[in-house]
Amino acid sequence: MEEVIRIEGGRKLNGTVRVSGAKNATVALIPAAILANGPVTIVGVPNISDVKALTTILNELNVQVIEKAEDHLIIEPRGMQNKVLDHEAVSKLRASYYFMGALLGKYKYVKIRMAGGCYLGPRPIDLHLKGFEALGATVEYNEETKNGETYGYYTIQANELVGTKIFLDIASVGATINILMAAVYAKGRTIIENAAKEPEIIDVVTLLNKMGAKIRGAGTNVITIDGVTRLNGCFHEIIPDRIEAGTFIVMAAAAAEHMVVENIIPQHLESLLSKLQEMGVDMDIEVDKVTIRGGNKLHAIDVTTNPYPGLATDLQQPLTTLLTQAEGTSSVTEKIYRARFKHCFELEKMGAKIQVNEPRAQIVGPTKLRGTHVTATDLRCGASLVIAGLIGEGITTIHEIYHIDRGYDNLDGKLEAMGAKIWREVID
Numbered sequence: 493m494e495e496v497i498r499i500e501g502g503r504k505l506n507g508t509v510r511v512s513g514a515k516n517a518t519v520a521l522i523p524a525a526i527l528a529n530g531p532v533t534i535v536g537v538p539n540i541s542d543v544k545a546l547t548t549i550l551n552e553l554n555v556q557v558i559e560k561a562e563d564h565l566i567i568e569p570r571g572m573q574n575k576v577l578d579h580e581a582v583s584k585l586r587a588s589y590y591f592m593g594a595l596l597g598k599y600k601y602v603k604i605r606m607a608g609g610c611y612l613g614p615r616p617i618d619l620h621l622k623g624f625e626a627l628g629a630t631v632e633y634n635e636e637t638k639n640g641e642t643y644g645y646y647t648i649q650a651n652e653l654v655g656t657k658i659f660l661d662i663a664s665v666g667a668t669i670n671i672l673m674a675a676v677y678a679k680g681r682t683i684i685e686n687a688a689k690e691p692e693i694i695d696v697v698t699l700l701n702k703m704g705a706k707i708r709g710a711g712t713n714v715i716t717i718d719g720v721t722r723l724n725g726c727f728h729e730i731i732p733d734r735i736e737a738g739t740f741i742v743m744a745a746a747a748a749e750h751m752v753v754e755n756i757i758p759q760h761l762e763s764l765l766s767k768l769q770e771m772g773v774d775m776d777i778e779v780d781k782v783t784i785r786g787g788n789k790l791h792a793i794d795v796t797t798n799p800y801p802g803l804a805t806d807l808q809q810p811l812t813t814l815l816t817q818a819e820g821t822s823s824v825t826e827k828i829y830r831a832r833f834k835h836c837f838e839l840e841k842m843g844a845k846i847q848v849n850e851p852r853a854q855i856v857g858p859t860k861l862r863g864t865h866v867t868a869t870d871l872r873c874g875a876s877l878v879i880a881g882l883i884g885e886g887i888t889t890i891h892e893i894y895h896i897d898r899g900y901d902n903l904d905g906k907l908e909a910m911g912a913k914i915w916r917e918v919i920d
């Protein structure tokens with residue numbers, strides 16, 4: 493028995509869609525909340541399974557989580573206990589590794605099972621660990637067998653954490669956030685050089701500063717953290733999800749007559765919007781929304797993913813589907829995850845003409861896509877297949893949709909409201 497998403501292609505989308513809070517900020521804000529000594533209220537929390545997994549982890553740590561309203565969480569860390577994190581929820585998402593930085597910062601000790609998440613090729617965490625070591629921690633890795641399954645565990649501990657200068661070889665989002673969380677309670681000043689500049693990092697720093705941390709420079713490549721001895725509870729509203737917004741904008745360019753994507757920060761999407769304009773997509777960009785009118789002839793383009801403010805790797809996959817509809821040969825170069833091309837093989841099953849030669853894919857268009865059985869091999873692959881299903885002829889059946897549910901809040905419901913024929917079915 494498996495739940496699948498089915499889409500009958502060919503219906504034009506019309507209407508307005510409201511973007512949810514940013515997944516990649518949320519999954520860091522929730523672990524960051526445990527650093528406080530009082531309740532942290534977070535508003536704009538997307539309804540995604542990654543949040544459910546993080547809530548399970550919080551409950552394991554005896555942290556109370558109150559769901560006040562649909563998108564409104566109160567996290568109460570008073571009464572928390574620092575237990576070994578070996579619940580299976582840890583293996584469900586990559587962001588569970590933020591508990592490394594948060595627990596190390598708060599207790600100077602953490603033992604946690606290896607994190608899970610989308611397979612996009614190798615995703616090492618060496619920079620996170622080197623950062624913890626630079627602050628004075630020791631890191632040990634061991635394997636333990638439980639009920640016939642072997643799991644890897646990291647034990648990270650320190651007598652005290654002392655601020656220092658940390659240069660990241662790669663401007664990693666995860667390493668920047670993890671080191672920030674470990675450093676807020678460290679003695680003295682920590683300076684992260686070549687820090688990542690993604691908007692989600694600014695959001696995490698905003699939360700920590702509201703809690704009482706002293707962090708400057710978020711959004712630039714040098715972040716300075718002056719350690720404090722106490723952090724308090726606070727209220728925080730999550731920024732809109734730029735990747736969900738980008739997904740809808742690309743979807744509109746492929747499948748809409750007239751669509752408005754609202755609750756967005758267009759500055760977070762500049763590289764995508766300028767590429768879409770180059771393709772010939774008809775758009776109006778306003779302060780907090782983008783209106784897209786479909787039907788224009790689209791031209792092939794060359795794109796390269798890069799750290800922010802470059803084109804987000806997470807949007808490369810949805811964009812590939814749109815490029816199958818553009819006239820000419822497009823090329824996509826993946827600079828963040830060189831193996832993030834599994835969606836191309838699924839799109840080929842639907843008739844796309846794509847040649848993958850890592851780290852590049854060449855897409856020849858326009859091609860008619862035909863509905864068939866395809867697999868969401870990861871979250872954004874799932875999004876690219878939903879777009880393909882909307883424009884494909886006949887019915888597309890998407891398998892392994894738990895990947896989509898990890899990161900998109902009610903994607904099928906939002907599309908149905910704009911006229912898509914999309915539904916879920918349980919099949920044998």
Ligand code: EPU
Binds near residue numbers: 615620664666
């Ligand atoms: N890297 C290392 N060593 C490290 C850390 C990273 O070599 O210790 C490499 C990675 O392998 C990758 C590059 O550095 O080649 C950048 O990785 P980064 O650490 O920035 O990515 P991440 O923190 O693991 C986050 C998002 C991803 C998004 C990337 C890039 C979360 C939970 N995940 O991952 O989002 O693709 O940044 O922007 O924030 C998604 O939403 O679908 C997703 C995968």
